[in-house]
Amino acid sequence: MTLSFYKYQGTGNDFVMIDDRLERFDLDDLSTVSKICDRKFGVGSDGLILIRNHPEYDFEMIYYNADGSQSMCGNGARCAVAFSHLLGIIGLETSFLAIDGGHKAKIVDGKVELLMGEISKPKEVEGDVFINTGSPHHLRKVEQIRDYPVVEEGSRIRYSERYPEGTNVNFVEAIDENEIFVRTYERGVENETLSCGTGVTAAALAFGTKNPNQTVAIKTLGGDLAVRYSLNEDHEFEDVWLIGPAEKVFEGTLELNEESVAEQSH
Numbered sequence: 570m571t572l573s574f575y576k577y578q579g580t581g582n583d584f585v586m587i588d589d590r591l592e593r594f595d596l597d598d599l600s601t602v603s604k605i606c607d608r609k610f611g612v613g614s615d616g617l618i619l620i621r622n623h624p625e626y627d628f629e630m631i632y633y634n635a636d637g638s639q640s641m642c643g644n645g646a647r648c649a650v651a652f653s654h655l656l657g658i659i660g661l662e663t664s665f666l667a668i669d670g671g672h673k674a675k676i677v678d679g680k681v682e683l684l685m686g687e688i689s690k691p692k693e694v695e696g697d698v699f700i701n702t703g704s705p706h707h708l709r710k711v712e713q714i715r716d717y718p719v720v721e722e723g724s725r726i727r728y729s730e731r732y733p734e735g736t737n738v739n740f741v742e743a744i745d746e747n748e749i750f751v752r753t754y755e756r757g758v759e760n761e762t763l764s765c766g767t768g769v770t771a772a773a774l775a776f777g778t779k780n781p782n783q784t785v786a787i788k789t790l791g792g793d794l795a796v797r798y799s800l801n802e803d804h805e806f807e808d809v810w811l812i813g814p815a816e817k818v819f820e821g822t823l824e825l826n827e828e829s830v831a832e833q834s835h
């Protein structure tokens with residue numbers, strides 16, 4: 570059975586995208602998800618994204634990390650918007666469904682702006698910070714970030730008893746008043762990724778700026794992102810937008826053995 574796919578990347582966080590509006594992909598077949606994401610035996614990516622129809626939204630995005638686990642993915646959502654535009658499902662604005670609920674997004678000057686969903690209040694954790702921006706993030710302020718042992722320290726925190734479900738771990742260095750550099754160890758990829766959308770959003774909110782209603786510039790190993798947000802009178806985050814590029818890299822076809830694709834009769 571062959572399935573066509575597209576490869577997208579958003580500041581180096583890369584995804585296999587499948588137009589699954591015919592609902593042929595078996596959502597429970599996690600071994601096929603990991604095979605597709607495998608960088609030696611498959612296409613290779615940080616995650617896999619299915620686009621499906623939805624009665625109340627322009628589309629639904631179903632995201633899997635490379636290990637088959639599921640969560641909200643900010644960069645993946647931005648790539649899903651660009652992909653849905655390419656497929657002609659949407660124009661330049663959309664309202665779509667992800668695992669953490671509905672999101673608005675728009676394509677402006679070739680970048681995708683994503684309105685983030687519910688965000689938890691920052692919690693202090695032994696000198697670090699924890700925020701859930703649709704996926705869980707442990708954040709630590711560091712110096713000389715380029716030399717920081719991201720995988721060693723990131724995996725230690727990710728697998729610590731504090732996080733029975735695991736967490737993503739971000740290391741953040743302040744560049745100036747409104748600019749930070751972020752490196753991320755990602756749960757479900759179990760490695761450092763070149764950028765993490767929900768992670769840089771958490772970093773911007775935790776350490777990004779002293780001036781609310783500002784845009785925080787974020788540098789990552791994979792490229793530049795921005796987060797714009799405002800604070801309401803209770804000092805809660807509101808209108809949090811994640812902004813950045815989402816590029817199509819190539820397209821191809823996947824050879825899937827029969828059991829990887831749900832029978833037509835389902």
Ligand SMILES: N[C@H](CCC[C@H](N)C(=O)O)C(=O)O
Pocket residue numbers: 582615634638639640641642643644645704705737755756757758764765766767768
């Ligand atoms: N690995 C994350 C999901 C993907 C997050 C990241 N790729 C993003 O852009 O937000 C988790 O398991 O919570």
